[in-house]
Amino acid sequence: MSGVVVVGASLAGLRAADALARSGYSGGVTLIGDEPHQPYNRPPLSKEALLEEQEFDAIRLRSSAKPGAVSLLTGVGAVSADLGRGLLFLSDGRELAFEGLVAATGLRPRALGIPKPSGGVVVLRTYEDLLRLRAELAGVRDVAIIGAGFIGCELAASLTQLGYRVSVIAPEDVPMLRPLGEELGGALMRHHLQAGVGFGLSRLPVAVEGGERPERVVCNDGSSFDAQLVIEAVGSSANVEWLEGNGLDLSDGVLCDERLRFGGDGRFLAAGDVARFPNLAFDSIPRRVEHWEMAVDTGRYAGKALGRLLTSGEESPAFTPMPAFWSDQFELRIQSFGMPGLVTDPGQIRVLEGDLDGEVVVGYHREDTLVGVVLVGFPQNHMKYRTAVSESLAAGVAPA
């Protein structure tokens, strides 16, 4: 057996490969990605890359490893893996032997199974998706975005700023309900409304009507929204099919332990959006976390832990990161620390500072423990509240 293969050449995979190469591991690191590009950054796709028509070079990710320390194969996918024999089978027919593997294959967008035209309905996950979206916007006046999560709301903000008439359609009563809760979601909705975004909430789209291109989105309550372009932002599925046949739990990403390991013997780790792992700082329930910073943190941890295991046989401590994400919508910077989405009881969600219709800090509590904060604005207070969540968790939480 030889070397480590890192499957998925995006943020988590690149950071894992870099960390392995820097760990002192000398067996060789191969980073394999099925996209035709060098690794690149996805957050700008719904924000500055769309607003400012940035080209690929502006979003390309740079490796921190020495030149030549990581072999990058692009445009080639892993079709299957035999973990027992240490073999990876590639889409170009090659077989790679490995002694360690990092799975960092991320997600792909879901699409709704409703009637729709063949053209003018798009998703946004890749650079190619951005190019398609830009091309599809030509001649369009009304855009319908199906889905009111972060990506849907960021797209609504960017496209409104670009002069399109945007409607966001979703079953929830307020946007970003699951991660932020009703009150803050409602406050952000008011901000979007004032900026010109239209909302069709508390309803389900049942069809995109039109000829070859959309003309309107029709909903289950009889309402309809004009749209010459429809963007589906309705969540994602994990890219795990290539790991089938190895007796793994792949029901929602790759199920890992608290050291991001799967498949038994410590030499296989997952990183980024595809990894479902327990964060013992909060509890013992495995979850996937779809945040940029988590892709960086899991990638670095996986590369370092695997390098250490393969060079010295030593285990690494459990991975207990502080989740963090940001979102930019109009002039607002939303910043989150911890796991606000764990708290569903509105009585446990309280304004800690500021005002819901301006700059605000909202705290999410589980009994007496502050498990998450979300700041809208207040950039000078980020570290204070990040530390407050860490200290509260350290004082209050025993893994359940």
Ligand SMILES: Cc1cc2nc3c(=O)[nH]c(=O)nc-3n(C[C@H](O)[C@H](O)[C@H](O)COP(=O)(O)OP(=O)(O)OC[C@H]3O[C@@H](n4cnc5c(N)ncnc54)[C@H](O)[C@@H]3O)c2cc1C
């Ligand atoms: C439009 C958009 C905006 C975002 N904005 C924010 C934001 O503002 N803040 C934030 O915190 N997060 C944001 N995110 C989330 C963040 O970008 C992701 O968490 C991050 O990209 C995850 O990185 P990853 O490497 O785990 O997965 P991915 O970036 O999905 O990369 C996985 C890679 O593996 C490849 N792959 C899949 N299957 C195979 C295979 N079988 N063989 C080889 N390669 C394979 C894929 O093609 C892809 O290149 C955003 C995401 C999107 C799409």
